[in-house]
Amino acid sequence: MKYKNAYPKYQFRRITDITVEDLRKMGAKAVAVDLDNTTVIDSSYKLPEETRKWIETVREAGIQVIIISNTWFTRAWYLGKKMGVPFIAPAHKPHTRAIRKAAKMLDVKLENIAMIGDQLFTDIISANKAGAISIRVEPMEKEKLFAGHFKKVRAREREYMKQHRAENKKGKCTA
Numbered sequence: 001m002k003y004k005n006a007y008p009k010y011q012f013r014r015i016t017d018i019t020v021e022d023l024r025k026m027g028a029k030a031v032a033v034d035l036d037n038t039t040v041i042d043s044s045y046k047l048p049e050e051t052r053k054w055i056e057t058v059r060e061a062g063i064q065v066i067i068i069s070n071t072w073f074t075r076a077w078y079l080g081k082k083m084g085v086p087f088i089a090p091a092h093k094p095h096t097r098a099i100r101k102a103a104k105m106l107d108v109k110l111e112n113i114a115m116i117g118d119q120l121f122t123d124i125i126s127a128n129k130a131g132a133i134s135i136r137v138e139p140m141e142k143e144k145l146f147a148g149h150f151k152k153v154r155a156r157e158r159e160y161m162k163q164h165r166a167e168n169k170k171g172k173c174t175a
Ligand SMILES: [Mg+2]
Pocket: 034, 035, 036, 037, 038, 117, 118, 119
């Protein structure tokens, strides 16, 4: 298989479907959230009300929140301010530097930080490689910007998941 470490430990439809109880069961003391198509609509500067509420609920439960995004600095800064949380951007996922830095900033072990994102080959790989908890959510909507690029990415993701399931069935353990 071309990609390693791209299989998510947990999967949900939307970030707002993940409860505080779920996070506690996973052992998460902090969550690192992706921006595009996870917490905000792709390429948007608008913070959806349901995301704002979810972040508030999670933080009130004593779970820290940080943004880890591959977007540019000023956009992450702007959305971070709206969310009231710190950020690391551009994070260059699937590299693990950002998540390792986040664990240090928030003073939690990597195994106690959950990375929540919609992309297998960036969000999930970075979490798995770093030894963090990987949570995949379905993209909020189809990407309009770089649509051709994302069409290929989503096709590769589907292929990866299919292959992974097939190899698991045969009892072969894959990354
Ligand atoms: Mg994303």
